Amino acid sequence: MGYVAIKGGGRAIEGAAGAAEALRAAEGEDGRPLTLAAIEHQLRLLTSRVVSEGGLYHPRLAALALKQMQGDTLEAAFALRAYRSTKPRLLETPVQDTGRMRLIRRISSAFKDIPDGQMLGPTFDYALRLMRFDLAGESPETFRGIARRFLSQVPETDLPDTFPKVVDALRAEGLLPPAGQPREPAFDITREPLVFPVPRSAALATMARAETGSLLAIAYSNMRGYGDVHPTIAELRVGSLPVMLPHPVTGEPTEAGEVLMTECEVVAMYEEQGSSSVAGGRKPGATEDEGESGGPPVFTLGYGACFGHNETKAISMAILDRALQKGMRDGPSNPSEDPEFVLLHVDGVDSMGFANHYKMPHYVTFQSDMDRLRTTRTKAGGKAAGRNDEGVQS
Amino acid sequence: MSEIASIQPSAWEPLTQQFVFRRLLEAFSYPGRVASVARTDAAPVLSLLLATLVDAEIALADPQGLIGADDWRRLGARRAAPEKAHFIVARGDLAPAFEPSLGTLESPERGATVVLQVESLGVGAPLSLSGPGIDGAATLAVGGLDPTWLARRAAWNSAFPLGVDVILVDGTRLAALPRTTRIKFEGGH
Amino acid sequence: MNPGYELPQNEAGYSFGFLDEYAKREVRRTVLKAICIPGYQTPYASREMPMGRGFGTGGLQVTLSLVGPGDTVKVIDQGADDSVNAVNLRKFIELTCPHVDTTEHTRDATLIQSRHRVPEMPLTEAQVLVLQVPYPDPLVVVEPSEARRKTMHGEGDYSRLLTKLYEDIVQFDEITISHRYPTRINGHYVIDPSPIPRYDVPQLHQNRALILLGAGREKKIYAVPPYSQADPLAFDDVPFRTEDFTDEYGRRRACARCGAIDSFLDELIDDDGARIWQCSDSDYCNERLAAAGKQEVARA
Numbered sequence: 001m002g003y004v005a006i007k008g009g010g011r012a013i014e015g016a017a018g019a020a021e022a023l024r025a026a027e028g029e030d031g032r033p034l035t036l037a038a039i040e041h042q043l044r045l046l047t048s049r050v051v052s053e054g055g056l057y058h059p060r061l062a063a064l065a066l067k068q069m070q071g072d073t074l075e076a077a078f079a080l081r082a083y084r085s086t087k088p089r090l091l092e093t094p095v096q097d098t099g100r101m102r103l104i105r106r107i108s109s110a111f112k113d114i115p116d117g118q119m120l121g122p123t124f125d126y127a128l129r130l131m132r133f134d135l136a137g138e139s140p141e142t143f144r145g146i147a148r149r150f151l152s153q154v155p156e157t158d159l160p161d162t163f164p165k166v167v168d169a170l171r172a173e174g175l176l177p178p179a180g181q182p183r184e185p186a187f188d189i190t191r192e193p194l195v196f197p198v199p200r201s202a203a204l205a206t207m208a209r210a211e212t213g214s215l216l217a218i219a220y221s222n223m224r225g226y227g228d229v230h231p232t233i234a235e236l237r238v239g240s241l242p243v244m245l246p247h248p249v250t251g252e253p254t255e256a257g258e259v260l261m262t263e264c265e266v267v268a269m270y271e272e273q274g275s276s277s278v279a280g281g282r283k284p285g286a287t288e289d290e291g292e293s294g295g296p297p298v299f300t301l302g303y304g305a306c307f308g309h310n311e312t313k314a315i316s317m318a319i320l321d322r323a324l325q326k327g328m329r330d331g332p333s334n335p336s337e338d339p340e341f342v343l344l345h346v347d348g349v350d351s352m353g354f355a356n357h358y359k360m361p362h363y364v365t366f367q368s369d370m371d372r373l374r375t376t377r378t379k380a381g382g383k384a385a386g387r388n389d390e391g392v393q394s
Numbered sequence: 395m396s397e398i399a400s401i402q403p404s405a406w407e408p409l410t411q412q413f414v415f416r417r418l419l420e421a422f423s424y425p426g427r428v429a430s431v432a433r434t435d436a437a438p439v440l441s442l443l444l445a446t447l448v449d450a451e452i453a454l455a456d457p458q459g460l461i462g463a464d465d466w467r468r469l470g471a472r473r474a475a476p477e478k479a480h481f482i483v484a485r486g487d488l489a490p491a492f493e494p495s496l497g498t499l500e501s502p503e504r505g506a507t508v509v510l511q512v513e514s515l516g517v518g519a520p521l522s523l524s525g526p527g528i529d530g531a532a533t534l535a536v537g538g539l540d541p542t543w544l545a546r547r548a549a550w551n552s553a554f555p556l557g558v559d560v561i562l563v564d565g566t567r568l569a570a571l572p573r574t575t576r577i578k579f580e581g582g583h
Numbered sequence: 584m585n586p587g588y589e590l591p592q593n594e595a596g597y598s599f600g601f602l603d604e605y606a607k608r609e610v611r612r613t614v615l616k617a618i619c620i621p622g623y624q625t626p627y628a629s630r631e632m633p634m635g636r637g638f639g640t641g642g643l644q645v646t647l648s649l650v651g652p653g654d655t656v657k658v659i660d661q662g663a664d665d666s667v668n669a670v671n672l673r674k675f676i677e678l679t680c681p682h683v684d685t686t687e688h689t690r691d692a693t694l695i696q697s698r699h700r701v702p703e704m705p706l707t708e709a710q711v712l713v714l715q716v717p718y719p720d721p722l723v724v725v726e727p728s729e730a731r732r733k734t735m736h737g738e739g740d741y742s743r744l745l746t747k748l749y750e751d752i753v754q755f756d757e758i759t760i761s762h763r764y765p766t767r768i769n770g771h772y773v774i775d776p777s778p779i780p781r782y783d784v785p786q787l788h789q790n791r792a793l794i795l796l797g798a799g800r801e802k803k804i805y806a807v808p809p810y811s812q813a814d815p816l817a818f819d820d821v822p823f824r825t826e827d828f829t830d831e832y833g834r835r836r837a838c839a840r841c842g843a844i845d846s847f848l849d850e851l852i853d854d855d856g857a858r859i860w861q862c863s864d865s866d867y868c869n870e871r872l873a874a875a876g877k878q879e880v881a882r883a
Contacts, residue, residue: 009667010674081631088603191451191609193626193802195501196730340729350800353636357717360638360668364661364699364863367850368761368780371826376755408604412651415611419649422618423793423809424708447615449608499737500730503616503625526621526769526811529791554771555737559619572619574769574808 024070039063048260048308049073053348054080055190055209057259057307074211074352081349089191094253095182096241098263098305099165103239108166110232110267116163121238123311166235167265167301176267176299196340203324203343207317208306211348218346219316222323222336229322231266231302238262238309264304264314268322300325405437405445406468414446421561421570426523426532428515432566439563440483440511441465447507448481455479457492460511479506486512486562489542494550494558502555505573513538515564522578523571534569536562544579547571600647601679606630610648610804614795617806622772623736624719624803632799639672639698641799642715646696649711652682657692662700662847662863672696689866699762701783703846703867706792708809714777716798719805721765721775739771745816752821764823767814768807776807782825782847787813828860838862841871 025031040047040063050062054077062080069075105121108114120126170176187202194202207215222229240258247254302322304314320342327337335341345351404410417429431439444465448454453474454461460483461469476482476492484490497505512518518537521544524530539562550573551557557573571577600607606628613627632640639660650656658673660666664687673685686692689702698715706712722732725743735741744765751759762778766787776787777796787794787807794807807813817823828836828848835844839859846867848860862868 009665009670012667013670013674078631078635079633082633085606085630085632086598086601086603088605189628190630191605191628193628195626195733344729349631350636353638353640354717354800355637356635357637360698361661361666362699362778363849364780364847365762365778367848367863368782368826370850372757372759372761375827376757376759379756408599408607409651411604411608412600412649416649416651418611418615419618419711419793422615447608447612449605451605451609500733501626502620502623502737503613507615526808527618529810555620555623557619559616572808574619574621 020070034067036060036063036067039066045309046071046073048310049212049313050076050080050308052306052308052310052313053077053209053211054084055307056080056084059260059308074348077211078349078352084190089188091245092185092188093243093245096244098237098241098261099168100162101237101239101241101261101263102161102258103163103237105239106163106235106237108233108235110234111166114166114235115169119163122309163237165265167267170234170267170299174296174298176301194343197328198339198343200321200325200328203339204303204305204317204321206343207304207320207346210313210317210346211351212310212313212316214346214348214351215316215320216312218336218342219319219323222319222334226334227323227336229266229268229302229319231268231319231322233315233318234265234267234301236262236264236311236314238311259307260309261305261307262310262314264311264318266302266304266315266318266322267299268302269300405442410442411446414442417568418443418446418561418570421568422559422572423527424532425525425527425571425575426521426534426569428534428567428569430567439566439568440509443509443561443563443568444469444481444483452481453479455482455492457482458485458488460485476506480504481507481509483509483511486510486536486539486543489540490546496550496553496556496558499555502557505557505559507559507561509561509563510539510543512536512562512564515562515567515569519579523575524578525572525575527572528575534571536569537564541579544577548577599680600650601632601675602630602644602647606644607648610644613804614645614648614806617795617804618793618808620772621808621811622768622774622805624774624798624805626802627804629799629802634671634675636800637717638668639696639715639799641797641801641804642696642698642713643672643675643797644799645713645795645797645804646676646694647679649713650676650680650683650694654693655684655686655691656680657686657689657695657866658697659695659700659702659864659866660698661849662702662867663865665865668698687866688870689864699778699780700847700863701779701786701794703862703864704870705786706790708791710792712790712792712794714779714794714796716775716777716796716803717800718763719775719796719798719801719803721763721773736772741765741767741773741816744773748816749818752818758817758821758823765816767812767816769811770814772805773816774805774807776813780826780847781815781823784813784815784823785825789813836860838868838871841868841875843868843871 040059046066047059047062050066050073051057051059054062061083062076065076065079069079103119105119105123107118107120167176171178187199187205189202189205221227240260242255242258244253245256300322302318304317304321306313306317320336323336324339324342328339332338414431417431421427421429431442440460448469448471450470452471454471455474455476457476476494478495482494494506494508495504497503514537516535518535521534521536523532523534547558547560554573559573560571562569609627613625617623617625629641630644632643634640656676658664658669660669663669676683677685689695689704693709694711694713695702696713701712720732722735722744725747726732726735748758762780763775764781764784765773766776766784767773776784789810791809793809796805815823830836836848837844838846838848838861840861843862846862846864849863851859851861853859
């Protein structure tokens, strides 16, 4: 026999890579390789997910990662992150104003109408999930004309460039506390380890590149009753945010490019300004004007934002932001309010890497396990025998 | 390579920093051991050391102005008072006039690193060292170190894991005194 | 989006050691603090590496922050140089670190990155051992909150961990921890020494080489400096015990290949269904065979 089956690893790795590559091209002679542009546009939500979870805004590289990883979003986001590790961070962007986003979609569920109106934009929300069998045999000619026909029917004047933000209206009315100025620079999770307690900016940054399904699962636990956020979406907006950077010579803010992003602001149960008690779900008996601690009650805001067009993620993040703020202030009473529980378990690269590492050889530790089990079994056997000698049933 | 880069010392090159770091690693692993960082270029060891360990993430204190303006600009470090600094650069021949951060029980790594410029390493008053990294006992000779530093260091490091870690540098060499190193010296233990 | 953007054409743009210089500088600062506070899990902003979290990314970031021209690197997994994961990491180091040699011989290496084993051959002052760590905190079995664990570590409060060991003894008459055996460094911090078998734990004590432990996913680096105390937790009446390799006649089992009776053994099932034992450290086994002038015992 060979030394050990696992050894001779070099050849095995090459073989494995070859086998995976062969499956990618398994269509054979009829196959046509996917272009990156096709992935970026025709699978735009997949690309969005990868730029968001990869934490690097580069849709073309995200498309490449998806192609290379054969559609695995966890692996593709991972490849993008690893690429990011090799790039120095040259600059910190100043605070960006999402009021300047060039929107393709914005809705509010809190108000029937909002300044400048609701804009449904590209969404499947109200589409019937019936299979469109016509797409199965779509002709290239028809396909190529779709976008052109759409644009020819929509007058450009129908699309205002920017829209005011809904929460600004709530703030103007005093129903939301005024937006505070950041007291310290934002926590950079790529440069600083998370040592708890962490500031809210660390939580937001962690969630912004978290794995969508993980965020959704924990946010859903809060929605179902392991928590009490009860959110209303003040505004959900999707669009391109112009990124303003200081000009290298003049220092004047200059548009350096734009990133597609999704932003969600949820408004949740009111609380008294300057008070630590939260009225609503947990205190059904509380009345609106209860409390001696100064200011009138106000709504609280949960904030979610991420690269790409990822509405489920932005909503989940906004709900968790609100839940975590409560946990940071009053101590967590549910998993979704516990910063350590949430933030250390939502990263796709970390969690999927660890889940997969169990496939690696563990025979040294297993040998050690067997040694312990054999020893304790021997001891247990000896004891049982001893007890039987004394006439005691075991 | 541009003309400006060619007349600069290579302290800012990745492989120089890798070399300096390995000498530092040796010095910290085996306290008392004097590591030479002399290279073909003439960069002072203090510059090499700072280029290797300090960047914009770091709060750096230089109460006596030992760091040149050019080094400050390239390091990009935040200027800080010694009490708030991650790294403090100071003259060894003058008694300490500050209280460095000792870290906290939960985060003892926030205890400062104090870089002391001394006259000579390997020559001077012998210090007797023991602790992790030392096989029994070791001797480190240091010239131009005010003994007050040793007394203050002993006080700062009296409640492990809190404490400060010291790097001694002369013209071309460096040595390290981690907080775990016990020093016997005249006037104290 | 920027449809006209050109992608780089190949991987040549990666810098020496893959990581950017800021990342290396942070790891280097962390490593020095870890040496100064033996056994303390020093936090750092672990970067994503191009292999899975849990596959040795923490160890690799330490190795890549240390390595330079003139180094000779050895990578082992389960004691073997040609285990798939070791091959993969070694290939990555060869790809990203020009002018760095790799070796399978423990004695020729200046840097040894290992998963689950300490080499059998005693290390020297000229070597650094980097261990890959999946779970850095031994207190996690008794306390899930990291914030509370940090306080316990700072105070050197391991009473709950000792209670856990004691409960084992009451239930099983034996401490049941098989590997990752909690070990106290320099009389203060208790570490998870990574999933090395108990057999390797005594090697941490007063070793001549620096031992660095890197946990990439958990974003921690800790160290056992050379010539440091490393004491596995135990009780006076229930001492720490390493794996037992005696056979039913009370004799120490020998490696079926090189005959060693002083090495950690892998237990294998032969093609005939019989159990045999071989050295887990392949270099140690090969060196012994070479020294004896023997060929590998062919058992085809």
